[in-house]
Amino acid sequence: MSSKDPPEVSAERGHLKVFLPRKLVECLPKCPVLPKEQLRWNTNEEIASYLITFEKHDEWLSCSPKTRPQNGSVILYNRKKVKYRKDGYCWKKRKDGKTTREDHMKLKVQGVEVGGPQTQPPPSPKNLPLRLLRALLHRAHLPPPLLLAAAGNWG
Known part of the structure; x- marks a missing residue:
């Protein structure tokens, strides 16, 4: 096996x-x-x-x-x-x-x-932009317009 x-x-x-x-x-x-x-x-x-x-x-x-x-x-x-x-x-x-x-x-x-899961499911492409946006929001050095533009490119 x-x-x-x-x-x-x-x-x-x-x-x-x-x-x-x-x-x-x-x-x-x-x-x-x-x-x-x-x-x-x-x-x-x-x-x-x-x-x-x-x-x-x-x-x-x-x-x-x-x-x-x-x-x-x-x-x-x-x-x-x-x-x-x-x-x-x-x-x-x-x-x-x-x-x-x-x-x-x-x-x-x-x-x-x-008992435990052997594999992690891959992130769905639908939620990927949100995950990336959340990760980028914690970076204070990026201006908000750049973040919104990046989010718009994924949608």
């Missing part, structure tokens, strides 16, 4: 957007149900499968934190609504007793990073 494949963009339902290359979406199995209980760590493929299928299952999203959830529970939170460490789990403190340890990891499936 090449890294130049166009990214697959899932439809946004107001709370989650997952970016994956098309080949990766085709080879990963769709998850029909979220497991109620699991007593082992999820693999990267399973996590990506949950994220791909999540947009079709609004009932999987938990809007409020569960206090002391059952052992092995699989719960999905919207991280913009439920803050980290406020999910009902008793987090271990560091040796100083003040802070908890945070890990920020990137999800990789078959060597491809999952």
Whole structure:
């Protein structure tokens, strides 16, 4: 799989957007149900499968934190609504007793990073003059008539 494949963009339902290359979406199995209980760590493929299928299952999203959830529970939170460490789990403190340890990891499936957009869309030619004009407006040494003339040439 090449890294130049166009990214697959899932439809946004107001709370989650997952970016994956098309080949990766085709080879990963769709998850029909979220497991109620699991007593082992999820693999990267399973996590990506949950994220791909999540947009079709609004009932999987938990809007409020569960206090002391059952052992092995699989719960999905919207991280913009439920803050980290406020999910009902008793987090271990560091040796100083003040802070908890945070890990920020990137999800990789078959060597491809999952989660962020792989490419930036090119600027549309329609908005290009406005972008250039905004950039030029911050240059105090250019006289306003010159800026207006430049904007008129693009339109």
